[in-house]
Amino acid sequence: MTKSISSIGQRSTRQRTAVVDSLQRNEDFRSSQEIHDQLRHEGISVGLSTVYRTLQALAEAGEVDVIVRDDGESVYRLCSEHHHHHLVCRRCRTTVELEAPSVETWAHKVAADHGFTDTTHTIEIWGLCPDCTTAD
Amino acid sequence: MTKSISSIGQRSTRQRTAVVDSLQRNEDFRSSQEIHDQLRHEGISVGLSTVYRTLQALAEAGEVDVIVRDDGESVYRLCSEHHHHHLVCRRCRTTVELEAPSVETWAHKVAADHGFTDTTHTIEIWGLCPDCTTAD
DNA sequence: ATAGGTGCAAAGCATTTGCAGCAGC
DNA sequence: GCTGCTGCAAATGCTTTGCACCTAT
Secondary structure (H helix, E strand, O other): OOHHHOOOOHHHHHHHHHHHHHHHHOOEEEEHHHHHHHHHHHOOOOOOOHHHHHHHHHHHHHHHHEOOOOOOOOEOOOOOOOOOEEEEEOOOOOOOEEOOHHHHHHHHHHHHOOOEEEEEEEEEEEOOOOOHOOOO | HHHHHOOOOOOHHHOOOOOOOOHHHHOOOEHHHHHHHHHHOOOOOOOOOHHHHOOOOOOOOOEEEEEOOOOOEEEEEEEEOOOEEEEOOOOOOOEEEOOHHHHHHHHHHHHHHOEEEEEEEEEEEEOOHHHHHHHH
């Protein structure tokens, strides 16, 4: 299970394990800095650059989902094995994972119709979750 | 026609006119810096901060579309009067404006199903346009 | 005349990078 | 012991801000 995760790099280090562990214990998208902070609070000292480098490697290896928030900060989350999208609370960041075969199909069809190749897409839905709606 | 554009701020200045003009003459998404560069090449001197401030104001007024690129840079484009999405060439930035009523519906429905309120969504499709595909 | 706008330079942030030291293998 | 990994600090790149000057009204 941790097997596939350690598919990045050639060595298993305390730092990488810590970052991956942190990802595994969290459902929502978090930035490098947030992950770094959490580790620090847990008493685990890992350099910020190492966190960045690790997340980057994981993203390249396809082990994590990356989305760029409206403010330009990149946030990461371990992803399930297949493509999906998210419904995110803009206040508390609660995240619901969505599957949308019909939208996938639509995206590829539309792109193909216009002669585009090698397509990818970004679909994110933002809103207020039930709790935050009530909290108003 | 320029009327609605001048809806930001209280004064009509050379600089704002220049930025809006530049937007009107371009179909694709461009960053503040790119717009600033273009104006400079046209011999129009406008401070970079002014470009940023103007685009920000336009975005707040809903006059332009903003999307955050994968690298975290914000890019702007005058938007038509209604909600829509984009198919963008990741190499040359050619942009096709899309309308997708079915996807709109899907997004709102999915959000509502999970009890989310006040929802918005981001849908961008990236790929290589026909020209750039051929250029390989 | 008088606020709102502008421009510069400095500050802020997230992220990347160079390099010397450290540690898996 | 070699090589990859780490961590610091400095650098980078986009964006924001403070502040004095300018200018449309």
